[in-house]
Amino acid sequence: MSSWRSWHRPLVFHAAAMGLLAVVSAVGMVVDDRVLVGSPIWFKPFKFSVSLLMYALSLAWMLSLTTRGRRAGQWAGTVVALAGTAEMVIIVGQVIRGKRSHFNNETPFDSLLFDIMAVTIVVLWCASLLIVGLLFRSPLADRPAAWAMRLGAVISLAGAALGMLMTRPTPEQRAADGRGVADVIGSHSVGVPEGGPALPLTGWAATGGDLRIPHFVGLHGLQLVPLFLLVLVALAPRFALLRDERARLRLVFVFSGVYAAVVAVLTWQALRGQPLVRPDGATSSAAALVLLCGALAAYAALRPAAAVPVTAVTPPERVQSGR
Structure with missing residues (x-):
């Protein structure tokens, strides 16, 4: 096992930011009584931030164990962190506006935001695919x-x-x-x-x-x-x-x-x-x-x-x- 100090720094920082956002979203569900599509309006950023926190920490740990293509892995991890951050900025921004973030075709601006989210997710997925490839290339004793x-x-x-x-x-x-x-x-x-x-x-x-x-x-x-x-x-x-x-x-x-x-x-x-x-x-x-x-x-x-x-x-x- 590797020390947590060797984990991918941008992913660790991203996970910390998602932890803070999860707390903010939890407070939002208590103090903000708005409801969107049948759920508290802050429920979506809460779920997404918790999920991205676990995802980022998992990849940060796994990248510390790779022995081949470490430079490519560092770049891929940073891309995951940036794409996840962009996704959450749009989700929270739409919550503040009182609009749904996903599938929203109500206005050209809302449609543009969802298109940007689609691109960021594809980028995040491709970067994650590269990390998985490095995991297969890296021999581990265990x-x-x-x-x-x-x-x-x-x-x-x-x-x-x-x-x-x-x-x-x-x-x-x-x-x-x-x-x-x-x-x-x-x-x-x-x-x-x-x-x-x-x-x-x-x-x-x-x-x-x-x-x-x-x-x-x-x-x-x-x-x-x-x-x-x-x-x-x-x-x-x-x-x-x-x-x-x-x-x-x-x-x-x-x-x-x-x-x-x-x-x-x-x-x-x-x-x-x-x-x-x-x-x-x-x-x-x-x-x-x-x-x-x-x-x-x-x-x-x-x-x-x-x-x-x-x-x-x-x-x-x-x-x-x-x-």
Whole structure:
């Protein structure tokens, strides 16, 4: 493990700024009673700042472990920090104006701001992709840790890319745009209008599909896959099977595969306009299949290797002497 002092400085500063913004946003939710699209107006900057805080710290730590392409990694980390900052400046600015930041096509200025946000996210994603490439190029002595970071980062990239699905216009928006009256293009929700009944704490749609769910779960694979490995390491002194590095490596692959499959199932569920808390038979069956396959794979990963039988071998000197 590297000292935190060697972590990428711009990303650490960005994370600190996001922590401060999260506090400001939390206060805003208490003192500002404005509501936008069914949620407290400061709820979005609060969620985004917490998410970016975790994302920036994770990348700052991972960059400190890379051994190849360090200069490129430093530049990529700085780009992530700048792009994330630009994103949050627009989100907070729109909150101050009392306007929605995402999907806003109400005025040319609002549309321009959302276009800028789209560009910053693409830039952030590409910079993150470069960092993931450096993780794959950098050999680490601890193979389970190396693969936990790599696979978690790949899942996170896939989860981030799912955000593009939200920018597609809904059928209602396409019809309205044909009449020149579409003020909103894109939606988090599928099959229901935004701002309706929502799940507590998260704000996700409670009566229809919500693409923020697989987006959120996938994005935070960056933290959860390495965290899974940390749990294995913590349990190793109590469970002999987990003391084997090869067993931990196999379990990291199993967990990553199950995690990716869960993201796929959640995406499929959301695209069909189905609420998270009310899955149909097909979704439940798919989830059960993923869990069953994961359990079987975990059992195989922990199963001790079969002992190799030892056979008697005639010493070479005896063969040569004829004795």
